[in-house]
Amino acid sequence: xxxxxxxxxxxxxxxxxxxxxxxxxxxxxxxxxxxxxxxxxxxxxxxxxxxxxxxxxxxxxxxxxxxxxxxxxxxxxxxxxxxxxxxxxxxxxxxxxxxxxxxxxxxxxxxxxxxxxxxxxxxxxxxxxxxxxxxxxxxxxxxxxxxxxxxxxxxxxxxxxxxxxxxxxxxxxxxxxxxxxxxxxxxxxxxxxxxxxxxxxxxxxxxxxxxxxxxxxxxxxxxxxxxxxxxxxxxxxxxxxxxxxxxxxxxxxxxxxxxxxxxxxxxxxxxxxxxxxxxxxxxxxxxxxxxxxxxxxxxxxxxxxxxxxxxxxxxxxxxxxxxxxxxxxxxxxxxxxxxxxxxxxxxxxxxxxxxxxxxxxxxxxxxxxxxxxxxxxxxxxxxxxxxxxxxxxxxxx
Amino acid sequence: xxxxxxxxxxxxxxxxxxxxxxxxxxxxxxxxxxxxxxxxxxxxxxxxxxxxxxxxxxxxxxxxxxxxxxxxxxxxxxxxxxxxxxxxxxxxxxxxxxxxxxxxxxxxxxxxxxxxxxxxxxxxxxxxxxxxxxxxxxxxxxxxxxxxxxxxxxxxxxxxxxxxxxxxxxxxxxxxxxxxxxxxxxxxxxxxxxxxxxxxxxxxxxxxxxxxxxxxxxxxxxxxxxxxxxxxxxxxxxxxxxxxxxxxxxxxxxxxxxxxxxxxxxxxxxxxxxxxxxxxxxxxxxxxxxxxxxxxxxxxxxxxxxxxxxxxxxxxxxxxxxxxxxxxxxxxxxxxxxxxxxxxxxxxxxxxxxxxxxxxxxxxxxxxxxxxxxxxxxxxxxxxxxxxxxxxxxxxx
DNA sequence: GCGATAAGTTCAGTCGCATAACAAATGGCT
DNA sequence: AGCCATTTGTTATGCGACTGAACTTATCGC
Numbered sequence: 001x002x003x004x005x006x007x008x009x010x011x012x013x014x015x016x017x018x019x020x021x022x023x024x025x026x027x028x029x030x031x032x033x034x035x036x037x038x039x040x041x042x043x044x045x046x047x048x049x050x051x052x053x054x055x056x057x058x059x060x061x062x063x064x065x066x067x068x069x070x071x072x073x074x075x076x077x078x079x080x081x082x083x084x085x086x087x088x089x090x091x092x093x094x095x096x097x098x099x100x101x102x103x104x105x106x107x108x109x110x111x112x113x114x115x116x117x118x119x120x121x122x123x124x125x126x127x128x129x130x131x132x133x134x135x136x137x138x139x140x141x142x143x144x145x146x147x148x149x150x151x152x153x154x155x156x157x158x159x160x161x162x163x164x165x166x167x168x169x170x171x172x173x174x175x176x177x178x179x180x181x182x183x184x185x186x187x188x189x190x191x192x193x194x195x196x197x198x199x200x201x202x203x204x205x206x207x208x209x210x211x212x213x214x215x216x217x218x219x220x221x222x223x224x225x226x227x228x229x230x231x232x233x234x235x236x237x238x239x240x241x242x243x244x245x246x247x248x249x250x251x252x253x254x255x256x257x258x259x260x261x262x263x264x265x266x267x268x269x270x271x272x273x274x275x276x277x278x279x280x281x282x283x284x285x286x287x288x289x290x291x292x293x294x295x296x297x298x299x300x301x302x303x304x305x306x307x308x309x310x311x312x313x314x315x316x317x318x319x320x321x322x323x324x325x326x327x328x329x330x331x332x333x334x335x336x337x338x339x340x341x342x343x344x345x346x347x348x349x350x351x352x353x354x355x356x357x358x359x360x361x362x363x364x365x366x367x368x369x370x371x372x373x374x375x376x377x378x379x380x381x382x383x384x385x386x387x388x389x390x391x392x393x394x395x396x397x
Numbered sequence: 398x399x400x401x402x403x404x405x406x407x408x409x410x411x412x413x414x415x416x417x418x419x420x421x422x423x424x425x426x427x428x429x430x431x432x433x434x435x436x437x438x439x440x441x442x443x444x445x446x447x448x449x450x451x452x453x454x455x456x457x458x459x460x461x462x463x464x465x466x467x468x469x470x471x472x473x474x475x476x477x478x479x480x481x482x483x484x485x486x487x488x489x490x491x492x493x494x495x496x497x498x499x500x501x502x503x504x505x506x507x508x509x510x511x512x513x514x515x516x517x518x519x520x521x522x523x524x525x526x527x528x529x530x531x532x533x534x535x536x537x538x539x540x541x542x543x544x545x546x547x548x549x550x551x552x553x554x555x556x557x558x559x560x561x562x563x564x565x566x567x568x569x570x571x572x573x574x575x576x577x578x579x580x581x582x583x584x585x586x587x588x589x590x591x592x593x594x595x596x597x598x599x600x601x602x603x604x605x606x607x608x609x610x611x612x613x614x615x616x617x618x619x620x621x622x623x624x625x626x627x628x629x630x631x632x633x634x635x636x637x638x639x640x641x642x643x644x645x646x647x648x649x650x651x652x653x654x655x656x657x658x659x660x661x662x663x664x665x666x667x668x669x670x671x672x673x674x675x676x677x678x679x680x681x682x683x684x685x686x687x688x689x690x691x692x693x694x695x696x697x698x699x700x701x702x703x704x705x706x707x708x709x710x711x712x713x714x715x716x717x718x719x720x721x722x723x724x725x726x727x728x729x730x731x732x733x734x735x736x737x738x739x740x741x742x743x744x745x746x747x748x749x750x751x752x753x754x755x756x757x758x759x760x761x762x763x764x765x766x767x768x769x770x771x772x773x774x775x776x777x778x779x780x781x782x783x784x785x786x787x788x789x790x791x792x793x794x
Numbered sequence: 795g796c797g798a799t800a801a802g803t804t805c806a807g808t809c810g811c812a813t814a815a816c817a818a819a820t821g822g823c824t
Numbered sequence: 825a826g827c828c829a830t831t832t833g834t835t836a837t838g839c840g841a842c843t844g845a846a847c848t849t850a851t852c853g854c
Binding site (some may be wrong): 011012013015016019045046048049052068070071072073074075076077 | 843
Binding site for chain 1 (some may be wrong): 404405406407408409411412415416418419422440441442558560567617619631633635636640641642643644645646647648649650652653654655656657658660661666707708711714715716718719720721722723749751752755756
């Protein structure tokens with residue numbers, strides 16, 4: 001009943017599409033090279049079928065064969081398969097408060113090229129900033145393209161509300177942008193190049209995607225990712241998949257009301273500016289200095305961080321009670337401050353998460369490295385390739 | 398990258414499975430009888446394929462053919478197809494604080510049989526209550542089964558935390574149950590009958606499922622369903638699908654902290670007991686009487702409801718900011734009190750939902766009727782049939 | 795050097811959908 | 825009344841994609 005997602009008819013080709021994705025996913029997700037026989041055993045397909053599918057993937061330069069290594073057991077040695085490096089790539093873009101950048105990833109997850117420009121983009125002019133970004137993208141991607149690299153798509157991370165259905169950026173408070181038609185502004189600089197129009201996404205959501213990939217090997221991938229920068233963003237990941245919400249506006253916890261009487265929001269207690277204000281430090285203080293002051297035992301700083309930690313803990317307990325995930329992943333400035341936040345944060349989680357007795361919530365640090373949204377944006381594009389290599393145009397029908 | 402759901406290989410039969418579900422869903426979800434040709438046009442399958450699939454569905458008694466009606470336009474008159482009534486059914490069970498019951502639905506959505514027993518199950522003995530439930534189920538389902546009705550499954554709604562992975566009921570505070578192996582207790586009374594083991598689910602989640610089906614025709618089906626009974630439960634529905642969370646423990650908003658300083662939770666402000674206390678009425682007061690007192694303009698009552706409405710509004714704004722849905726659906730006692738809650742509730746939503754300027758949150762009343770969780774439980778079973786008629790064993794391979 | 799073993803390929807068989815022609819049943823027009 | 829246009833549903837025929845089994849290839853161990 002209650003018809004869920006858009007349902008399409010399944011034709012003969014659908015099998016191939018699905019199974020190509022299945023095989024490719026096994027090769028990409030494997031920790032070490034796998035053989036055709038391994039893939040067959042793991043997927044439940046026959047060796048014959050896997051062979052046929054792998055051949056297509058090799059032809060499309062999504063999978064590469066390594067030279068056989070000396071086998072240690074009897075039998076014909078396996079041909080090791082790995083995701084092809086450098087051939088098919090996704091491009092991640094990001095505009096944030098104090099930097100913008102481009103990062104290019106291939107299917108192995110390695111960074112082929114990257115460029116980050118620092119600057120102050122508060123109250124910036126969208127047209128100008130996006131022109132800079134487009135130029136940077138051209139400079140980075142151009143040489144790759146010239147070498148024959150296939151760019152399957154581009155995704156742009158923005159620190160604001162992007163409507164995934166209707167397109168425009170509604171508002172990015174920290175950039176001072178409002179109702180900006182990002183695609184149109186970018187198209188001015190790119191159409192001539194034949195560059196693909198980027199997908200747009202929220203910075204926290206895309207960073208969480210990078211985090212999901214980074215945590216893939218180590219354990220469960222259902223978590224809330226908290227990204228503390230100037231504001232506080234979050235994203236919900238369930239079984240490795242981002243929860244987007246209806247419009248792509250999920251995870252906006254910065255404005256969560258944590259005090260009904262005063263209407264105080266989380267950001268007013270655990271945001272970067274709020275912490276600095278309460279600590280009696282100027283707002284320009286870098287996070288490192290704040291952390292150092294805390295390490296030195298500065299009482300006002302410790303007090304401010306205790307308040308922030310508790311507020312964050314209560315807010316995240318509320319989130320966990322609503323979406324039922326197993327972990328809290330701290331990213332951005334909150335990762336740097338984790339040592340000082342963790343105590344009150346974990347206490348609040350243990351007290352207020354209703355299922356804590358049966359499924360205690362772990363608090364862990366982000367592993368995705370610097371500029372995770374850049375990585376996540378590129379991964380979003382590559383994920384689409386893996387999910388359906390044919391639809392994304394990389395494999396011939 | 399980041400492998401999402403469990404991926405299975407697609408074989409030839411997978412096509413058939415998928416397309417059987419697709420066709421059945423079209424017939425079930427259609428507002429009026431449809432022809433094979435209609436289904437073909439709507440799904441993108443050919444008439445030949447649809448014919449073949451429909452024949453199987455008719456044979457499995459999932460779809461029925463009506464006598465052709467006089468056509469109003471040229472051409473051979475269509476054979477109207479409808480979901481078969483009374484042949485294949487889902488059984489919904491529920492144990493709640495002051496009643497338990499059984500409801501049997503067929504694919505048309507009509508109630509074939511139903512029995513509700515009122516009682517006080519606070520601090521009850523699980524074994525005893527479940528024995529009563531099993532007897533009631535036997536009494537209701539037995540005669541149907543004797544008539545040849547096919548029972549595809551049973552689902553049991555409980556007002557507590559049910560681990561959908563490991564099975565047991567962790568805790569149902571208002572029943573006073575804790576770590577109850579519901580399946581084992583039920584099996585004692587049912588194994589002999591050859592009755593299926595029920596799926597277990599949270600009452601609010603299953604009620605939301607009924608609500609999603611009821612709202613199917615009228616508009617968007619992304620909402621938060623709030624079910625105020627003795628406690629306050631909620632469920633998130635996105636595009637018609639329940640958001641279950643990792644363990645099935647999503648939507649636990651009753652314990653949301655809305656006042657950091659005091660640690661006050663939503664239930665302490667908007668729960669039934671809390672409202673009655675603040676209104677100066679005894680806790681046994683029925684909701685109708687409370688509502689009447691409010692209608693009469695009793696100042697303390699109005700004050701209590703204003704407090705509750707605002708608290709609920711803030712809590713739901715927090716939920717909407719996290720999961721990004723379009724509507725709030727009020728069920729249970731909150732539906733009865735809606736007139737008095739709506740004002741402060743809508744004000745809080747407008748003020749605190751960050752995307753309200755672009756996507757205002759609608760507040761609407763539940764439409765699913767009495768005991769929605771009973772309906773939702775039965776629908777859950779039927780949904781599984783529609784999603785994959787073969788896997789659920791109703792259609793021959 | 796030969797058998798055991800495992801990887802990968804080839805080929806017939808089967809399943810399920812598409813395509814297209816055909817049969818059935820009705821309204822509209824002369 | 826009779827014929828055509830129109831639409832529904834059915835009946836071949838073909839093709840794509842997977843399975844299963846036999847076969848080839850390549851290595852290890854004795």
